Amino acid sequence: MKIVDVCAFYSPRGGGVKTYVSQKLSVAERLGQDITILAPADEDTVVEFGPHARIQTIASPRFPLDRKYWYFNAERTLHAALDRLAPDFVEASSPWRSPLLAATWRPDIPKALILHADPLSAYAYRWLEPLVSRETIDRRFARYWHHLRRLGRLYDAVVCASEDLASRMKAGGVANVVTVPMGVEPHRFSARKRDENLRARLLAQCDLGPDATLLVAAGRLAPEKRVPMLVEAVTIAGRQRPFGLAIFGEGRDKTNILRSIGGNPHVRLFHPERDREKFARILASADALLHGCEAETFCMTAAEARASGVPVIVPDRGGAADFAKADMGRSYRAADHDALMRAILTLPDRFAPHSGDRTVRVMDDHFSALFEIYKGMLQRSHVAAA
Structure with missing residues (x-):
């Protein structure tokens, strides 16, 4: 399966998304997938991480509130890059404008939105909850909830990594929500x-x-x-x-x-x-x-x-x-x-050695589950087109 991840949150200077992307590039090849991370940057580049894994960047403006990041600003340019890559499956990983740009490319190609960010909690609830209830905030941000519900209709899956986020999306009327917990690098943390x-x-x-x-x-x-x-x-x-x-x-x-x-x-x-x-x-x-x-x-x-x-x-x-x-x-x-x-x-004065939590998922399991979901969506799209 040829997957393109339209990844507006990627920055080479670090962050959780960079860690996630690095692991995805490594695991995808082992699982027999071809993956391209399509990200905004200062210039057009392609960095190969293996025969079937790469990061391709599109020259884009810097994000004004955090100069470590960029943002996709041209639908035509993004669509042209997707035309050249010709994926079987498209991911988007921002809750802002870029998933709308990606969704309008080839509606017949199955797509998933991965929620790597929760703007309501990061901004609206953080700023306003000391003053008013969460229910009031949600009503005031009805336009953003409308945006999320629109994305739920446009994408075959809205992927959440925790039950907390998934339950709020479902309660807010967002369709096609699935929970696929992430995990840690295997053998790294012990x-x-x-x-x-x-x-x-x-x-x-x-x-x-x-x-x-x-x-x-x-x-x-x-x-x-x-x-x-x-x-x-x-x-x-x-x-x-x-x-x-x-x-x-x-x-x-x-x-x-x-x-x-x-x-x-x-x-x-x-x-x-x-x-x-x-x-x-x-x-x-x-x-x-x-x-x-x-x-x-x-x-x-x-x-x-x-x-x-x-x-x-x-x-x-x-x-x-x-x-x-x-x-x-x-x-x-x-x-x-x-x-x-x-x-x-409440922490004890002396650290009590612990063997580690073996129930913590590893990223191989996360990506394996994610790609199985994508495979099922792709098969259903082929049946529908037949």
């Missing part, structure tokens, strides 16, 4: 990679000794990630016992995060660790993962932490909440720094 020397070095950089508790946060530095809330909660909790917070990431909210850290020597902001093996060791060496965003569609970092045997402290809404179940996580009321601080203080 409790066996815990390194007490690395842990001690990270705590030392937080001006703390090895008897302190090491907390790690990682990901894109954007306002919806609520990293200043993490900093505030750790700072307050640190008045009762020693906590160090190592934050790995980059993004447009960096200045605000550094301001929130202020002169606290126990909280450090590091560049993102792009070496996946080194990151796996960092994660396994933590005593807990902190996460502040209730707008995650899945939360890859929380899944990786669970696979690494590390407890997670996550909001009680969004995709991250799925990882606070059983004995490997704690959830707190989303956007409530006091509730987060209390959750942090």
